[in-house]
Amino acid sequence: MVSDASGAGLTSGRARDRLVRILEQQGIRDPRVLEAIRSVPRHLFVEEALSHRAYENIALPIGHRQTISQPFIVARMTEALLEGGPVSTVLEIGTGSGYQAAVLAQIVDRVYSIERIQALTRSARELLSRLGINNVNLRHGDGAEGWPEKTPYDGIILTAAPREVPETLLTQLAPGGRLVAPVEGPDGRQQLVRYTRTEEAFVRDVLDAVMFVPMLPGAEQ
Numbered sequence: 703m704v705s706d707a708s709g710a711g712l713t714s715g716r717a718r719d720r721l722v723r724i725l726e727q728q729g730i731r732d733p734r735v736l737e738a739i740r741s742v743p744r745h746l747f748v749e750e751a752l753s754h755r756a757y758e759n760i761a762l763p764i765g766h767r768q769t770i771s772q773p774f775i776v777a778r779m780t781e782a783l784l785e786g787g788p789v790s791t792v793l794e795i796g797t798g799s800g801y802q803a804a805v806l807a808q809i810v811d812r813v814y815s816i817e818r819i820q821a822l823t824r825s826a827r828e829l830l831s832r833l834g835i836n837n838v839n840l841r842h843g844d845g846a847e848g849w850p851e852k853t854p855y856d857g858i859i860l861t862a863a864p865r866e867v868p869e870t871l872l873t874q875l876a877p878g879g880r881l882v883a884p885v886e887g888p889d890g891r892q893q894l895v896r897y898t899r900t901e902e903a904f905v906r907d908v909l910d911a912v913m914f915v916p917m918l919p920g921a922e923q
């Protein structure tokens with residue numbers, strides 16, 4: 703449950719209901735995902751000057767040359783992660799504003815999220831705590847290394863696009879677990895890819911064309 707989720711005008715319940723209807727029309731079916739999108743106050747995760755556009759189905763800037771993803775993509779990736787079996791713990795690479803982590807936190811038991819820009823980790827931590835969302839753990843660092851202390855994860859979600867999914871992250875998945883990531887091809891185009899860990903191997907399937915910021919090496923202050 704999210705506290706401080708009320709708002710007026712374009713950040714009101716009506717604007718959120720409209721967004722949820724649009725997502726349904728675009729094919730999002732999982733009621734847990736739709737309910738999470740309805741309950742997380744996206745207007746608090748974007749720059750204040752843009753809060754009146756927070757319930758439009760668009761990506762928006764969050765500072766540091768980064769963006770909060772389009773709600774449809776957040777919903778689609780969350781649905782893709784949940785499909786195929788129970789999910790209790792999720793690792794996210796690319797905390798950004800903390801919105802995707804907040805949406806996941808409505809559905810799963812615990813979310814771990816890593817961000818390479820320290821200022822973003824700080825502001826996300828502050829906002830999630832203000833909203834009373836206390837099942838998200840944040841870390842400042844390079845997501846390519848994963849979060850080995852808390853392995854294995856039932857789900858791993860990358861919200862920045864690598865050329866190839868780091869092997870280290872795949873090894874942090876539980877058997878039966880899924881990893882969802884935008885992966886950049888040699889032509890610069892990105893595809894949403896899902897890896898499912900089976901007993902012996904990883905099964906890879908391609909979902910949609912997407913557009914994310916690149917996954918960058920190392921952490922910044």
Ligand code: SAH
Binds near residue numbers: 770801918
């Ligand atoms: N999930 C975010 C949006 C992600 S934007 C949200 O809901 O707001 C992508 C984020 O990935 C950026 O903040 C960027 O700094 C971060 N990032 C890029 N490469 C990274 C890496 N190697 N490790 C951790 N974070 C990374």
